[in-house]
Amino acid sequence: MNLAIFKYAAPMTFYRLAGRMIPWFAWGAGILTAIGLYIAFFVAPTDFQQGEAYRVIFIHVPAAWMSMFIYLVMAFWSAVGLAWNTRLSFMMARALAPTGMVFAFLSLWTGALWGKPMWGAWWVWDARLTSSLILLFLYVGIMSLWSAIDDPRRGDRAGALLTLVGAINVPIIYFSVQWWNTLHQGATISMTKAPSMAATMLIGMLVMAFAAWFYAIATSLVRVRGIILERERHTEWAAEILEGK
Amino acid sequence: MTDPAALLTVHNLACARGERTLFTGMDFRLRQGELLLVRGGNGRGKTSLLRLLTGLAQPLAGEIRWRGQAIAGSRERYHREMAYLGHLNGIKDELTPVENLRLAAELSGAPMAEAAATRALTEIGLARCLDLPSRVLSFGQRRRVALAGLVNAGALLWILDEPLTGLDVHGVALVEGLLRNHVDQGGMVVMTTHQPLALDGVAIVPLQVGPVLTAPEAVAEEEATCCAS
Amino acid sequence: MTDPAALLTVHNLACARGERTLFTGMDFRLRQGELLLVRGGNGRGKTSLLRLLTGLAQPLAGEIRWRGQAIAGSRERYHREMAYLGHLNGIKDELTPVENLRLAAELSGAPMAEAAATRALTEIGLARCLDLPSRVLSFGQRRRVALAGLVNAGALLWILDEPLTGLDVHGVALVEGLLRNHVDQGGMVVMTTHQPLALDGVAIVPLQVGPVLTAPEAVAEEEATCCAS
Amino acid sequence: MLRFLTAVIRRDLKLAARRRGDWLTSQFFFVMVVSMFPLGIGPDPAMLAKVGAGVVWVAALLASLLSLSRLFADDHRDGSLEQMLLSPNPPVLLALGKALAHWLIYGIPLLLIAPILGVQFALPADAIAVLMLSLLIGSPVLSLLGSVGAALTLGLRGGGVLLTLLILPLYVPALIFGAGAVDAAVAGLGAEANLSLLAAFMVMTLLVSPWVAAAALRVSIE
């Protein structure tokens, strides 16, 4: 009985909590992005080998990191949801997926932009690129599965199972450069040649990574609020909010 | 809850389909030799309730216990004592009735000789259709094949969702006989039907899902519920 | 055959499904203001007959004439005056009832304003479901959407295959009213149903397909037919 | 007449808009089949450029086949196909309308996605242009011929696979001329010959297939 009350109450309290957190993360994301981009374009010096093109790295690497990290978080929430049947964790997974997909797309796209000057081709079929592409496919597949299933509870669990099965792809992406002999990654070596530059680079990249973090948190909180409202629209508190709008 | 003879006990059950809550706080218990007759208008949740009872679907809240144990935790044991006949017959179009019956028996772990299958089907009035692929059987005949499977499973608890659909007058009488027999021998039945049922002498436990449907004056009421979430 | 008021005449009609001949030598004619009630047990060929009458299926032998012309040769003209409601509702799950109704109207060449569609649906008792996707409607409500489309088509001849399935008592009364109205205004109906029908005052032409079903004594007879041919 | 045609097309566009998930999935299938090939045949760009056109075309065939298997099936299952056949309009227009709607919904996006896939296969820019052109001329063939197959296999068990079996051989000319045009462009030869053969084939199917599909529909619906 207690547990039931807890289950019903959790979305409501979380809804309120999320509402309070969103502005902070949104502003944080904006400010960090501004700083990061400033460092990227004005502070970081031109790379002597790659020219200006390397500045893509400030978007590329954080986006690539986030695309994998968000997937892992989704897998975590899916596992929790399947194990303890907590509705909120499924909602979290659903809220995260679109952001993850955007980052996956961004990493592919910026990588492709970078690849043209670096490798002379937009795209090559090496292990990291391929596995990143598969990550995008997985995001799309999971989201299509959700959208194809009308029943939210069924959709939650089906999506969670697929998320877990696909999770094996993340380590493959991450270690692909070590396991296979690939084109990707050669770049870092040229950058470490000038230590001072590596420092600004690193700072810029970290700032951008935090910006991506904040952005991901903010967007998924917004989305999870929407999902909670939709799921709970028959409860009193949600109906009140919906009417208030 | 402390009635030891009640093999099937349901406590505070709630069911949701999609975003819609069909019923909440349902309680009942069923003893051996009793038949639970679930009543209610279209779309009120009868089928959904039966599927919860089979364990195929998960309730929103509440518990279903068989011999004192939650069925979610003891599926295999429960399924050994329970048989379900839903809207679908669960027979394969490509196979003949005999093959269908033997297949079902084999999958449930108690293989059946061809002669036994023939006998069971003959008893249920399918003597002349034994060797036709089920595809060409009529709706009522297919229903009878499924009923033969049900009887053959020898389960203690039968869960039947509108077993009379598609049956003609003879078929209905036959099913009524089967039900009476089963309950007389200490079996248990949970069933639903929209048709009248002649089961005199059987201990019937009624259960209403949704409001009781009465005379057609209250069209307004009916409309008001039609899209209630 | 020379009755000039008989708009629909059927002569020596025979129907086969697969390798089985369902009926042969069927003859009837239907005037304005008459309702042809097709009766018969399951699988006797009622649905098959109605589909022949719509022109969707081709007869094994015989002729169906509308206003004296074989319907095979004047499909488009016939279809302008005929509306059919089969076992399937022909509505799209994705669209709301209003959209469904307007779509059907548009396809039949007589576009319909939104207000008119809303009115038609309200009259048939769907006032509160206008904006839901039809997917979430209950079986009876979906049937009502199809009936609204039928009424709206304004055809002279209605061909209805078990229009009462899935309808509750209120729904049945509504359909009976529709039928009575239609026939009173000189319309024609060909229909089948297994349920009793209260149509006093309507000129009913009965038509039996297959043997008449009587009391449940003759189980042997029934079995004998079950797998005939 | 024309009003019926446009009504049919508008109807299908509206339905497609409602089930956007299905639609996106189909586009994605195309992308995925194409992306699968380099994994199978290795990353060498020179070779990829050579096979690129063929792979894109074969993937387009398969993608349109998959969506075609539901061209009439959904309408058949819920009874609306029957109702449309009973409307006072020639069934040819129905068949034509459905095929054109399929082309608009599934064919056009293919040729918009194709350039991206062309890049993955390291096709030169002018070859990509020819690829798009060949898909523009060729994709109606897929929808039109496919509608014949879909009508024939309507309501049959395993219809999807059977459809493939019936229709793939008919697609062969489109495949040869379409991929041939791109290959010619890659090799620096003119693509006109292939493209005009493809166009002739397209016009022929446009004239013939609605009639066949309509007849097949009437047979299947019985």
Add this chain to the structure above:
Amino acid sequence: MLRFLTAVIRRDLKLAARRRGDWLTSQFFFVMVVSMFPLGIGPDPAMLAKVGAGVVWVAALLASLLSLSRLFADDHRDGSLEQMLLSPNPPVLLALGKALAHWLIYGIPLLLIAPILGVQFALPADAIAVLMLSLLIGSPVLSLLGSVGAALTLGLRGGGVLLTLLILPLYVPALIFGAGAVDAAVAGLGAEANLSLLAAFMVMTLLVSPWVAAAALRVSIE
């Protein structure tokens, strides 16, 4: 336990024997997709030999996907899946049995047909042997992973395409190792590395996917 597993497999084999048409169609699809490629990419034997393994593997993926979309769907539609889930046996065995039956019915024939197709692509004899071996090790993966996808998409509209979308990415390792083994053989290198990776992948899916498929079945059947 084991009796239930064999009962499930025997059941599916029997049903497949009854609908031999479906079964033949699926094999034919495989042959046809493969034969389509030389038409799309031109007849140069050297190039064909290079792409051959990839094409055969991709076609095997597609063919098994098509048959997989009906792995549980038929049983679901007529209610026998429900009945099997209600039998007093763990659903894992059901999922495993169905996947194994699918492999016996649709996987084994693929690898028997493959040599003929290999010849069409001018593959040398030892490469053909490797091709068969890679299909032998790899095709269970297709059936096993596919059963997960089939269970997840059970009863959904447009399930076939969705299945493809979900499962193709998961097939990628099998494709890479499988086709890679043949390519290595064509290039005269040893195929062992690829084959053992493929075998490892197969064992992994064998251990994991029945559980996931069973869980997915229970979710989908609700």
